[in-house]
Amino acid sequence: MHAIVERPFFVRIWLGAIAATLVTFVAMLIVDHAHATPYDNYVILANALLHGHVWVDTPGPWIDALTYGGHQYVIEGPMPALLLVPAVAIWGLSTNQTLLSNMLTAFAVGAGWGLAARLGVPWRSRLLLVLFLLLGTDLFFCGIFGDVWYVAHVSAVCFTLFALLELTGKKRAWLVILWAVCATFSRFSLVLAIPVYIFVLMYDGTAEQRRARLTSIATVGIVAAALWLRYNHQRWGVWYDIGYTQWYHQDPAGQPVGSPFSLDYLPMQLYAFFLYPPLIYRGWPYVGVTQWATGLPFTSPALILAFFARRPLVLVLALWVAVVLVAAPSFLYYVVGFTQFGMRHALDFEPFLFALMCMSARSGLRWWGSALCLYSALAGGWGFWFWTTFVRRV
Secondary structure, eight states: OOOOOOOOHHHHHHHHHHHHHHHHHHHHHHHHTTOOOSOOHHHHHHHHHHTTOSOOOOSSTTSOOEEETTEEEOOSOSHHHHHHHHHHHHHGGGOOHHHHHHHHHHHHHHHHHHHHHHTTOOHHHHHHHHHIIIIISSHHHHHHHOOHHHHHHHHHHHHHHHHHHHHTTTOOHHHHHHHHHHHHTTSGGGGGGHHHHHHHHHHSSOHHHHHHHHHHHHHHHHHHHHHHHHHHHHHHSSSSOOHHHHHHHHSTTSOSSSOSBOGGGHHHHHIIIIIOOOEEOSSTTSEEOOSSOOOHHHHOGGGGGGGGOOSSHHHHHHHHHHHHHHHHHHHTBSOOOSSOSSOGGGGGTHHHHHHHHHHTTTTOOOHHHHHHHHHHHHHHHHHHHHIIIIIOOO
């Protein structure tokens, strides 16, 4: 009788992660066929970078580039454009930005599977949690459309999950910070999570390991900061980023002076994040949503599982600090995200909540946790159906 040889843990993680990635990517292609988005700002920016400048030539007003100093500029983080540079070098402005969005979504799901496995979640509960990650958040919605604002979120989620996967594994400091920088260059609020990564990396290990990690952190950080300062100077003539402030001054929804971040906007954001309800109709389809927002309790109630994470205490507390820090800019911003299903800005901090959810499910999800994950996934699927049926067709 032959002994049963179990595959090494890293093999089991990556086999499941690869399968989750491929299944997600194929499913998105079946649903949408990678329909090209008209809001392909990142393709335009990648093309500009290939021609040696950071200003862009826009084909029309739907590309909401900021006019400044006689040129137009993309104010969103440049990471998706950098990823598109090889494709744009081959196919030019006909490159399909949505395909990148689909790929990043699939990689995010694969990383989510790997993170749940690494944190010890049983496979049935892991499946439900990853289903929640894809459909119970705005990840699928943003990933399927691939618009400039949406793909920025998807890219940030993907690289944040990569960072968390490494942080809970080998803790190679250079790789954690590299992924964190990629997330930051996708959505700028993720820069506030970097101190949390550094704290976790420096919390344990020998003195020699800490010194090596600190050297790696400093090396990657200095290179990233130099690139970022240079990019800002090429756009604005100063070393810091003024893009969102200038946009706020020109946007009819903004103000001619001041900052786009203010406590005055907090009540509006709290209502949008937590209280804005679905619409109720007398006839079919009976329930709908506005294009403005839908509160998280209605779309993603499974997030409450994050509050049940207890161990390891230091990592739990660190993740909660990351949630608060990264969420803060969104709760103080002057708009909630405009056209969207649910609350897309929540994607900035939901990877940290997802990690906490996994930590709370190490013994498996209870029936009510499973029910909340399924409800959230169904709500996301329904929201996508409603959106593509009554609001915007893919």
